[in-house]
Every structure is written in C-alpha cells, then in structure tokens.
Amino acid sequence: MRISIITTVIVITLILPRISGAQSQSEYTLPKPVMIELNRLDEAYLILDQFAEKVWTGWNDYLNFPFLMEFQDGLRVLVGHPNPPEGFVPYPQVTIHGLAVYIDTANLNDFKVRQPLQCGGGVLGYGTDINNQPVTIVDLNLTSATVDPTGKTDYLEGESHILVFIHELMHCYQARIMPQMFGNLSLNPDLKHALYSEIEGLALHRAFEQDSPEKAIPFLKDFCVARSYKFQGMDEYEINQARCDEFREGEAVYSEVTILESIKNGFKSNLTTEMDPGYHRFADIDRYLNKYIDRLRDNAGKTLEIYEKNYDYGCFEALMLQKFFPGWQKEIEAGSWLDPVLRNKLAMKESDSLLSLQRFQDIYRIEELKEKHGKVINGRNETYRSFISRKGQVYVINFKPIKQYLPGLADKLKPTYKLGLMEMFPEGIGLLKFDDITLDVKPVPTEINQLYYLKVVDTDPGRSEKPYSIVYQSLDEEGAYTNVTITTPVFTLKAPKVMIRERGNRIKITVISRI
Numbered sequence: 001m002r003i004s005i006i007t008t009v010i011v012i013t014l015i016l017p018r019i020s021g022a023q024s025q026s027e028y029t030l031p032k033p034v035m036i037e038l039n040r041l042d043e044a045y046l047i048l049d050q051f052a053e054k055v056w057t058g059w060n061d062y063l064n065f066p067f068l069m070e071f072q073d074g075l076r077v078l079v080g081h082p083n084p085p086e087g088f089v090p091y092p093q094v095t096i097h098g099l100a101v102y103i104d105t106a107n108l109n110d111f112k113v114r115q116p117l118q119c120g121g122g123v124l125g126y127g128t129d130i131n132n133q134p135v136t137i138v139d140l141n142l143t144s145a146t147v148d149p150t151g152k153t154d155y156l157e158g159e160s161h162i163l164v165f166i167h168e169l170m171h172c173y174q175a176r177i178m179p180q181m182f183g184n185l186s187l188n189p190d191l192k193h194a195l196y197s198e199i200e201g202l203a204l205h206r207a208f209e210q211d212s213p214e215k216a217i218p219f220l221k222d223f224c225v226a227r228s229y230k231f232q233g234m235d236e237y238e239i240n241q242a243r244c245d246e247f248r249e250g251e252a253v254y255s256e257v258t259i260l261e262s263i264k265n266g267f268k269s270n271l272t273t274e275m276d277p278g279y280h281r282f283a284d285i286d287r288y289l290n291k292y293i294d295r296l297r298d299n300a301g302k303t304l305e306i307y308e309k310n311y312d313y314g315c316f317e318a319l320m321l322q323k324f325f326p327g328w329q330k331e332i333e334a335g336s337w338l339d340p341v342l343r344n345k346l347a348m349k350e351s352d353s354l355l356s357l358q359r360f361q362d363i364y365r366i367e368e369l370k371e372k373h374g375k376v377i378n379g380r381n382e383t384y385r386s387f388i389s390r391k392g393q394v395y396v397i398n399f400k401p402i403k404q405y406l407p408g409l410a411d412k413l414k415p416t417y418k419l420g421l422m423e424m425f426p427e428g429i430g431l432l433k434f435d436d437i438t439l440d441v442k443p444v445p446t447e448i449n450q451l452y453y454l455k456v457v458d459t460d461p462g463r464s465e466k467p468y469s470i471v472y473q474s475l476d477e478e479g480a481y482t483n484v485t486i487t488t489p490v491f492t493l494k495a496p497k498v499m500i501r502e503r504g505n506r507i508k509i510t511v512i513s514r515i
Contacts, residue, residue, distance in 0.1 A: 028105055033115045036276050037142060038096055040158050041067060043271040044165040045097040051262040055255045056329060065172040066137040072514055074107035085127040111515045116156035116278055117142040119164050123171045138168040141403050158279025163256045170255040174248055177333055182241035186420040187306050194303045194373040196230035199364050201300020204316040213324050220320060224343045225356035243337035250314010257315060260289050303376035304418045317342055380417040383426050387445060393461035398510040400452035407448060423448040435514040441491040458490045467507055
C-alpha cells in the first residue's frame, strides 16, 4: 500500500445472499464528504471514457467492477453491484455514471466524516451476480487524514483519489491481460539483491531522462544486466512471482501516468471545484507527473524495500517500452513479462553485458553502493537477532478490526528495518494518535507486524506487581471495555473500546472502536 494506500489484495470470494427484508433508509441523506468521493468516482469513469484505450487496447470493461466504499462512521456505499448483498438498499437519489448506488447504514456510529480523507484498498470478490457467479469489486477504506511528518499532502487531493480509482480498475482488467498468478512470498534482500536492485532503478531513471534512443538504450541494457545479476540465486517460482508483482503493480501505475499525460493535452470534466473543493482538475499536472520520477529515484536507493519498487520499476519499464517499442503489449498478452520483453527488444548480446559491468564501476560507483547497502543489511540482521532475543512480558495491540494501517502512522524519522511483514523500530515508535485513540510507546524496541499489529516486550516485568493497570467507564457482557486507559511499563493506550486477552506471558489488546 502507498498513500494513498495502494494494496492489491487477492481474497477468497465471499458469497453473500441477496437482500431480504431490507430496512427502510429513505430518510437517510449521504453526507457531503461521502458525495465528494462518489463524484470523484464519476470523474474517474469519465476520464477512462476518454483515455482508457491509450493505456491498453481493449480496456473498456471498467464499469463492470463495482466499488464498495467504507467510512469510519460505519456507512457502506456500494456502486454498480448487479446483485447487492444483504444489508444494502437502493439509494435512488444518486447514480454514478449511470450505475445504481446502494447503502448500508446498519452499523452507523457518531463519527463525523470530514474531508480530507485518505484512501486505500484493493480488489476482492464480494457477493454473486444474478447468475450466481462471483463478482469482483474494488474495496476501499476512506479514513481521516493522518499527519505526514514530511509535509507531503497531495495524496489527500481529489486528483490523487481519482488516480487510485483508476489504478484499482486496471487491476481488475489485468485478469484479461495476464491471467497467471503466483503466490505471496515475502522476499528479503541480501546484499547482492539490494545492490543490483538500486542499479536497476538508477538505470531506469537515467534512461527516462535521455532525449534520444541512442542515449537511453545503453541505460536500458544496464537495467537488464543488473536484473540478471539480481535474479541469480532465486528459483524459478521466486522469479515468476517477482515478475508478476512487478507487472501487476507497475502496469497499474503506468495506467496512472499514461492517463495524466493524456489529460495534459486537455480533457472533459464534470467535476467542479465548487462541488469538490479538494479537486482542481489537474491544474498543476506536472507536479503529479514529477512525483513518479521522484519516487523512482528515491525508492531505488532503499536497501530493504522490495515490494514498493514493483510500482516504480514496472511503470518505467512499461513507459520505456511504449516510447521505443510500441506494440509491446502483445508480448505481455502472449505470456511474457516486462523485463524479458525489454531484453528481447534490445537484442542483448554478451558484449553488452561486459560493457554494462564496466559501466557499473564507472557510472554507478558500485563499490560505494555495496558499502552503503552492506551497512543496512548488517544493521537489519543485528536488529532482528536483538528482537528475537528479547524475553519478558509480551504485549500485542491489534488494530485490524478498525482497519488501521500502522506503518502509515509511524514517524518517518525513526530508525526502522523491514524483514518480511515485520517492521522493527529499535529506538521505539513514539506517539501514535488518530481519531479518539492515543498510543504512547516509550523508547524501547517496537515491532509492527502484518500491518495491523504492534508488539512490544517488557524485558523487566518484575518491576511492577501487575503487567498493566486499567481505568474504564464500563465493561459489557462480552468483555469489552469502553473509554479505557491502559498503562504498562512500556506504553500507555487510550481508546474508546478494547478487549483484552491474557495467556501466559502474552497480553493481547484488541482495539474495536475508533470513537
């Protein structure tokens, strides 16, 4: 996921029954912040009407994939579903690009949804159509904006959300382009992988900057040679998964860039600033285009990052193919991947590899890169050994029920190491605050695991008689505490509603409400 958090998830299809005894919701009016997001979806469809074919010939099925938007007040809005699951009722006051809108207000709470919102989600199966066939939808969570310490807020703008919608719709179309699927292995870079991965990114960046094929192609050959060295030691399944991830994420980003480049020459829009104060009809479009280049350059040098690079590398491979070798898409549809297509188009020779190896020394300063990445790899390994050796009272705080993605809240200035689905903060994670939740962790090693779980260990539990103290307003029959403050030697948590489970030296606190 990036912010807007882009995470494409393949989920087992959820089969739900059709509406039965739907509640009357005729008195409910969609709040303005919700209508803004629906209008952005309508604008995304209008943009695709104009430019989808420029992204990929034959891309015309984007209206076939429903959208489910979930808001923090419990409201769920479903657009374009052929057979809405139980709980949804028609909202006839609104249609989006001719598609019917359905709402589910059964779990509304007192939270006040306000713009700006941040948007993240993915593709999954939800319900069945009238022929009892599974329906693929775009599932989106729209949550209150969190403070970004870097000051970058463009992901909150209407333009950014429209691009997210387009990105996810391209993921839906990819099943027609490339039906192959591979597993969800979590690869962790060693020194060689990190070293040649950065050279790949630097080479793509330099190739993109050139003004002629004669100047760009040597850098593209450098990319291909670095790719072959990066893949050494990986088995066939790992390589196929890496290439599949790169195509799926990278080509979805390529769709964003291609759409932006088309919009730059003029486009039809139905969404005005009066309707959506956070949308400016791509007035400063170069700023949006430049951020893709900046992200490619920045992510190339990140030693421990693998998955995020798929977005950037795949996008720029596709851009280079489109620039120099139009028609490359046919080879993808025939079953190839991006980097083999590029290598074939370049007609790589053994002499090219030898020349690139020399360029690695002269242009990319490979020895300096090796030293830089070696320090990070060693730091990660030492940190991991330190974390697994920590013994004592274990606390796990689970934010999954409220779908709070923790890495997006973490202080970007805190030292951190990634290993698989684990992010390790050797100096602690500091203060996390959103909605009515505050988590203040002392400067002790802290771990985020699988995006939603925070783990911290008190290595000196004997200092306190009890592992935690709790102050709360009420406790229900199911064991849920409301308006609670939990204090431990290593953190303090304030939350509207939690459940606590204790087992041996492990205490699990599950946060079940934001407000």
